[in-house]
Amino acid sequence: MKEKYFGERDRKGHYIPKKRVSYPPIFIWPLAPIQALKWIFSVPGYFLPWNLFYVGIGLVSWFILSPPLEDYAKLGITNFLLVFAKNSVLVLIYYGAFHYRLYMKRAQDIDFKFNPKWPIENSKQFLFGSQTKDNIFLTFCSGVFIWSCFEIFILWFAANNKVNLINLDESMFYFVVMLLLIHLWRDLHFYLIHRLIHYEPLYKWAHKTHHRNINPGPWSGLAMHPIEHIFYFSCALLYLFFPFHPAFIIVTLVHAGLSPAPGHAGFERIKADDETSFDIDSYAHYLHHKYFECNYADGILPLDRWFGTLYDGSEESFLKMRARLSKNKRD
Numbered sequence: 001m002k003e004k005y006f007g008e009r010d011r012k013g014h015y016i017p018k019k020r021v022s023y024p025p026i027f028i029w030p031l032a033p034i035q036a037l038k039w040i041f042s043v044p045g046y047f048l049p050w051n052l053f054y055v056g057i058g059l060v061s062w063f064i065l066s067p068p069l070e071d072y073a074k075l076g077i078t079n080f081l082l083v084f085a086k087n088s089v090l091v092l093i094y095y096g097a098f099h100y101r102l103y104m105k106r107a108q109d110i111d112f113k114f115n116p117k118w119p120i121e122n123s124k125q126f127l128f129g130s131q132t133k134d135n136i137f138l139t140f141c142s143g144v145f146i147w148s149c150f151e152i153f154i155l156w157f158a159a160n161n162k163v164n165l166i167n168l169d170e171s172m173f174y175f176v177v178m179l180l181l182i183h184l185w186r187d188l189h190f191y192l193i194h195r196l197i198h199y200e201p202l203y204k205w206a207h208k209t210h211h212r213n214i215n216p217g218p219w220s221g222l223a224m225h226p227i228e229h230i231f232y233f234s235c236a237l238l239y240l241f242f243p244f245h246p247a248f249i250i251v252t253l254v255h256a257g258l259s260p261a262p263g264h265a266g267f268e269r270i271k272a273d274d275e276t277s278f279d280i281d282s283y284a285h286y287l288h289h290k291y292f293e294c295n296y297a298d299g300i301l302p303l304d305r306w307f308g309t310l311y312d313g314s315e316e317s318f319l320k321m322r323a324r325l326s327k328n329k330r331d
């Protein structure tokens with residue numbers, strides 16, 4: 001499927017999709033129940049492909065790859081290393097797959113790549129002078145480390161009977177509903193913390209590190225300052241306030257840990273072959289990396305539309321964004 005059917009290149013060679021950043025027909029007024037139901041069960045829709053994929057990986061991570069809950073009752077280095085290794089392998093496989101295909105093998109060259117340039121490999125603004133090495137370092141040494149700390153501490157709390165654990169035989173319906181709602185909670189949490197860390201001094205201390213990636217690649221997804229990682233993975237704390245199952249924590253952290261990879265891929269679509277390509281929902285967040293003060297949300301909740309911070313890629317929306325930013329400057 002050729003790029004020109006989906007967008008065009010500007011004078012500088014930047015790819016501009018024809019599509020506009022939009023939301024599913026589910027949070028609209030007047031309500032459109034038939035359209036909403038259709039969207040929920042279609043592909044792409046609420047469940048497929050992303051939501052069920054991350055829930056599935058999270059369930060495998062808890063039921064097959066994690067130590068039993070009793071082992072979390074004591075805080076030990078062996079347990080931490082096991083959890084850190086498990087999460088590192090998930091990250092390495094998932095981020096590595098996008099990076100290998102798009103940036104090492106360059107399987108589709110710059111077809112559907114927003115920015116025609118490849119990541120910077122000789123700049124002092126990145127650790128080791130390389131955007132990719134900097135991103136990988138921050139991903140594992142801060143991102144996966146803090147993710148694993150949240151996992152260990154929350155499950156330590158649960159293993160020491162400080163929460164109300166559910167029994168799967170009696171609460172299967174509740175268990176499934178909670179797992180499927182994680183996606184929405186993550187959307188809301190990400191928007192809230194993202195707005196917060198765009199304010200000074202948090203932006204300067206922390207979020208600036210992530211925004212060095214003006215031309216993001218998959219490894220930019222979790223390349224954040226440790227302060228931002230603490231805010232980011234705090235999404236898992238919510239589940240301490242509800243009847244609890246360890247899988248809620250693991251699925252939430254897996255969703256937070258893995259979902260930034262496609263969103264930062266730097267490509268709008270991935271080509272399977274010359275005839276087929278798939279939209280990976282990265283356009284809204286790419287625009288955030290390019291223009292900073294728009295599209296703080298990155299999911300299905302239309303929070304940017306509700307709060308007036310949406311930039312959908314159109315000329316009209318660009319003018320609105322520019323007017324909003326110059327008004328903010330004057331205020």
Ligand SMILES: [Zn+2]
Pocket residue numbers: 210220221264285289
């Ligand atoms: Zn980002």
Ligand SMILES: [Zn+2]
Pocket residue numbers: 194198207211288292
């Ligand atoms: Zn940001």
